[in-house]
Amino acid sequence: xxxxxxxxxxxxxxxxxxxxxxxxxxxxxxxxxxxxxxxxxxxxxxxxxxxxxxxxxxxxxxxxxxxxxxxxxxxxxxxxxxxxxxxxxxxxxxxxxxxxxxxxxxxxxxxxxxxxxxxxxxxxxxxxxxxxxxxxxxxxxxxxxxxxxxxxxxxxxxxxxxxxxxxxxxxxxxxxxxxxxxxxxxxxxxxxxxxxxxxxxxxxxxxxxxxxxxxxxxxxxxxxxxxxxxxxxxxxxxxxxxxxxxxxxxxxxxxxxxxxxxxxxxxxxxxxxxxxxxxxxxxxxxxxxxxxxxxxxxxxxxxxxxxxxxxxxxxxxxxxxxxxxxxxxxxxxxxxxxxxxxxxxxxxxxxx
Amino acid sequence: xxxxxxxxxxxxxxxxxxxxxxxxxxxxxxxxxxxxxxxxxxxxxxxxxxxxxxxxxxxxxxxxxxxxxxxxxxxxxxxxxxxxxxxxxxxxxxxxxxxxxxxxxxxxxxxxxxxxxxxxxxxxxxxxxxxxxxxxxxxxxxxxxxxxxxxxxxxxxxxxxxxxxxxxxxxxxxxxxxxxxxxxxxxxxxxxxxxxxxxxxxxxxxxxxxxxxxxxxxxxxxxxxxxxxxxxxxxxxxxxxxxxxxxxxxxxxxxxxxxxxxxxxxxxxxxxxxxxxxxxxxxxxxxxxxxxxxxxxxxxxxxxxxxxxxxxxxxxxxxxxxxxxxxxxxxxxxxxxxxxxxxxxxxxxxxx
DNA sequence: TTTCTTTGCGCAAACGTTTGCATAAACATC
DNA sequence: GATGTTTATGCAAACGTTTGCGCAAAGAAA
Numbered sequence: 001x002x003x004x005x006x007x008x009x010x011x012x013x014x015x016x017x018x019x020x021x022x023x024x025x026x027x028x029x030x031x032x033x034x035x036x037x038x039x040x041x042x043x044x045x046x047x048x049x050x051x052x053x054x055x056x057x058x059x060x061x062x063x064x065x066x067x068x069x070x071x072x073x074x075x076x077x078x079x080x081x082x083x084x085x086x087x088x089x090x091x092x093x094x095x096x097x098x099x100x101x102x103x104x105x106x107x108x109x110x111x112x113x114x115x116x117x118x119x120x121x122x123x124x125x126x127x128x129x130x131x132x133x134x135x136x137x138x139x140x141x142x143x144x145x146x147x148x149x150x151x152x153x154x155x156x157x158x159x160x161x162x163x164x165x166x167x168x169x170x171x172x173x174x175x176x177x178x179x180x181x182x183x184x185x186x187x188x189x190x191x192x193x194x195x196x197x198x199x200x201x202x203x204x205x206x207x208x209x210x211x212x213x214x215x216x217x218x219x220x221x222x223x224x225x226x227x228x229x230x231x232x233x234x235x236x237x238x239x240x241x242x243x244x245x246x247x248x249x250x251x252x253x254x255x256x257x258x259x260x261x262x263x264x265x266x267x268x269x270x271x272x273x274x275x276x277x278x279x280x281x282x283x284x285x286x287x288x289x290x291x292x293x294x295x296x297x298x299x300x301x302x303x304x305x306x307x308x309x310x311x312x313x314x315x316x317x318x319x320x321x322x323x324x325x326x327x328x329x330x331x332x333x334x335x336x337x338x339x340x341x342x343x344x345x346x347x348x349x350x351x352x
Numbered sequence: 353x354x355x356x357x358x359x360x361x362x363x364x365x366x367x368x369x370x371x372x373x374x375x376x377x378x379x380x381x382x383x384x385x386x387x388x389x390x391x392x393x394x395x396x397x398x399x400x401x402x403x404x405x406x407x408x409x410x411x412x413x414x415x416x417x418x419x420x421x422x423x424x425x426x427x428x429x430x431x432x433x434x435x436x437x438x439x440x441x442x443x444x445x446x447x448x449x450x451x452x453x454x455x456x457x458x459x460x461x462x463x464x465x466x467x468x469x470x471x472x473x474x475x476x477x478x479x480x481x482x483x484x485x486x487x488x489x490x491x492x493x494x495x496x497x498x499x500x501x502x503x504x505x506x507x508x509x510x511x512x513x514x515x516x517x518x519x520x521x522x523x524x525x526x527x528x529x530x531x532x533x534x535x536x537x538x539x540x541x542x543x544x545x546x547x548x549x550x551x552x553x554x555x556x557x558x559x560x561x562x563x564x565x566x567x568x569x570x571x572x573x574x575x576x577x578x579x580x581x582x583x584x585x586x587x588x589x590x591x592x593x594x595x596x597x598x599x600x601x602x603x604x605x606x607x608x609x610x611x612x613x614x615x616x617x618x619x620x621x622x623x624x625x626x627x628x629x630x631x632x633x634x635x636x637x638x639x640x641x642x643x644x645x646x647x648x649x650x651x652x653x654x655x656x657x658x659x660x661x662x663x664x665x666x667x668x669x670x671x672x673x674x675x676x677x678x679x680x681x682x683x684x685x686x687x688x689x690x691x692x693x694x695x696x697x698x699x700x701x702x703x704x
Numbered sequence: 705t706t707t708c709t710t711t712g713c714g715c716a717a718a719c720g721t722t723t724g725c726a727t728a729a730a731c732a733t734c
Numbered sequence: 735g736a737t738g739t740t741t742a743t744g745c746a747a748a749c750g751t752t753t754g755c756g757c758a759a760a761g762a763a764a
Contacts, residue, residue, distance in 0.1 A: 006497075007470075007497055009719095009720060009721090010720065010721065011720070011721095019743075019744085020743070020744045020745075021720085021721080021722095021744095022722080022723075022743080022744065022745080022746090023742085023743055023744070025720095025721065025722060025723085026722090026723090026743090029722090032741095033741070033742060033743080034741095034742070034743080035741075035742055035743085038742080038743085052467070052470065052471050053471065053720085053721075054412075054471070054473065054719085054720050054721070055471045055472050055473060056408060056411040056412045056417060056472075056473050056719085056720080056721095057412050057719070057720035057721040057722090057749090058720080058721055058722080059408040059411075059412075059721095059749090060406075060408045060409050060411075060412050060719090060720080060721075060748095060749050060750065060751090061720080061721045061722055061723095061748075061749055062721085062722075062749085063749070065408060067451075067472075074437070075433055075434075075436050075437040075440060076430075076433045076434040076436075076437040077433075078428075078430070078433075080433075081427055081428050081429075081430075081432075081433035081436075082427075082428040084427050084428075084433075084452070085426070085427040085428040085454060088427060088452060088453060088454050089454070092453065097451055097453070097468065097472060098451065098452045098453070099419075099449055099450070099451055099452075100436070100440060100450045100451075100452045101440060101444065101449070101450070102437060102440050102441070115404070116449065118359075118404065119404050119405065119406070119407045120407050120408075120419075120449060121406065121407060121408050141402075145358075145359055361749095361750060361751090362750065362751065363750070363751095371713075371714085372713070372714045372715075373714090373750085373751080373752095374713080374714065374715080374716090374752080374753075375712085375713055375714070377750095377751065377752060377753085378713090378752090378753090381752090384711095385711075385712060385713075386712070386713075387711075387712055387713085390712080390713080405750085405751075406749085406750050406751070408749085408750080408751095409719090409749070409750035409751040409752090410750080410751055410752080411719095411751095412718095412719050412720065412721090412749090412750080412751075413718075413719055413750080413751045413752055413753095414719085414751085414752080415719070
């Protein structure tokens with residue numbers, strides 16, 4: 001009986017029991033109009049045959065796949081991999097499955113993936129847009145098909161979208177205030193390219209923190225950087241060549257911080273004494289290192305992924321229940337938060 | 353024309369053109385029996401209507417979903433996230449999509465996921481089994497349904513399976529030989545729990561390297577460890593309390609190495625001088641750190657993922673082309689390889 | 705003109721479900 | 735015994751494709 005190569009179908013059960021397929025279907029779903037005895041017979045045989053409903057058939061019939069698509073720039077990056085982990089967890093809890101794809105920050109590829117997701121009839125989409133993506137029609141098109149999208153972390157400049165993102169300003173205010181409280185009065189900042197939104201948020205936070213403490217703002221203390229190791233060194237040279245050298249530096253992310261720290265060590269500067277660092281991301285690796293930024297602004301990748309998935313699934317739920325056209329858009333801002341090093345929050349300890 | 357909420361179907365095209373659905377279907381597939389003019393008309397209208405085939409219907413019809421399932425213990429771990437990145441890349445290239453799930457090393461969950469994947473009618477499965485998984489019927493069952501599985505990295509103790517894994521012995525031999533060549537004669541090893549296969553492979557490599565150099569083997573230099581930070585410290589205490597202290601240590605993985613290095617630093621031992629470390633994994637974080645193992649045994653997660661996916665897709669290809677029942681099983685062993693630090697191989701530089 | 709081949713297209717079944725509607729039997733009501 | 739109600743089941747359409755087979759029209763060969 002278990003030696004069959006093809007999965008059992010409702011039809012077979014019906015034939016074997018000499019009843020109709022509709023009865024079997026209803027029986028399996030505990031439809032009240034099916035008699036107790038038949039229902040039991042059906043379930044018994046279904047179990048014996050190891051019957052499992054063919055989802056693809058159900059998908060077609062219901063027009064819904066119980067599947068959400070996820071498009072991310074790069075799966076192997078720590079931020080995204082913990083986000084996807086969160087997404088998968090919450091999707092699983094709510095009985096959805098995750099279709100995964102990575103865009104490698106390539107706009108063309110991203111477009112293709114969106115199409116592919118649409119053809120696979122995902123019920124909804126979660127996306128963090130590629131760095132270089134500049135046009136957003138491929139997302140617009142999905143709206144016409146009534147496939148909701150929730151963006152997270154990297155948000156496109158589009159009106160009327162759902163998203164969850166992290167407010168970098170709060171964290172930056174905290175970071176700078178933290179350094180001010182420690183007595184630093186010359187605080188440098190190695191910022192990202194001015195083209196990206198996150199950079200201006202950080203700059204805003206920096207200025208706000210100074211204003212809050214009634215200190216004057218020296219624009220030359222903020223330098224841009226392309227986030228490479230070489231760029232970081234240039235930025236450091238730039239900052240360290242000032243008459244009044246900074247005694248602390250806020251860096252755009254942990255990688256930049258580590259590049260900078262490495263360079264500072266080469267210059268025989270004592271990390272934490274001559275020069276103190278505060279950064280963003282709170283990468284798990286920080287826990288294993290000796291010379292690290294004394295604090296880092298946590299962006300809560302797990303929470304971002306979780307929230308985004310929850311929102312998407314709520315949207316799908318409402319749609320399916322025939323709720324009124326939602327006219328409101330979810331715009332969730334997670335406040336970033338300064339975390340002193342060696343106190344990880346969201347990252348789990350590696351088990352491998 | 354573009355203001356429709358439901359995707360266009362073949363049926364609509366047929367109606368609008370006053371021809372039959374079969375003609376439309378064939379026309380879109382360039383079937384030779386369809387006239388040139390009709391074919392053009394069909395394609396033109398299809399384009400105008402933004403027609404895209406409904407994959408769920410095709411799935412049902414063809415009995416194949418062009419989808420592979422991937423079950424991993426933990427998506428957020430570096431090894432797995434780069435493996436999944438590789439899998440996604442190669443699946444994409446061969447026009448497959450990836451359905452993702454994580455087992456969190458939970459046997460029950462893993463079983464459920466396998467069922468779910470089956471119901472979603474994935475064409476094949478890629479899995480790295482959970483640490484605690486001890487029974488394998490859930491995998492056996494899939495065979496009955498003719499859904500091929502390729503295991504990778506963590507291989508279950510089952511006969512007749514396809515897998516790709518990394519041979520840790522070679523790398524270990526290299527690692528120990530490397531240290532011997534550097535003049536070390538007292539080499540310690542912090543190994544993993546003796547229950548797991550990878551531990552015995554490492555031990556075997558250690559012994560082999562000594563034998564090769566005609567040196568005698570002191571079993572007390574190999575200590576087990578539960579891979580936690582505390583366990584690592586115990587192991588270190590154990591090793592350092594010997595009369596003839598080791599001057600170099602091979603650790604089970606990079607995490608253990610870093611715990612050990614941290615501890616050694618606390619003990620005022622100079623890393624690389626008093627005590628040299630060699631490890632496994634070659635985590636990307638190594639590139640950012642100052643005190644690191646001088647070398648690490650690379651396990652090529654990207655390549656493992658890629659190979660595993662390639663094998664699975666080959667299997668699917670052959671099946672679909674009606675090749676004879678394959679009686680042979682792929683057993684791919686990737687040789688691990690010692691890599692001196694600061695020379696990453698497979699890991700891409702983070703872009704975020 | 706008749707017969708044969710080619711070319712171009714439609715019919716209908718199939719994939720495995722779900723579900724609105726109809727129907728038959730059994731029972732209760734007066 | 736006629737009517738109404740409940741209970742249990744079946745019929746058939748629908749979801750959007752693909753594909754084997756049949757059939758008509760057009761051309762070629764006789």
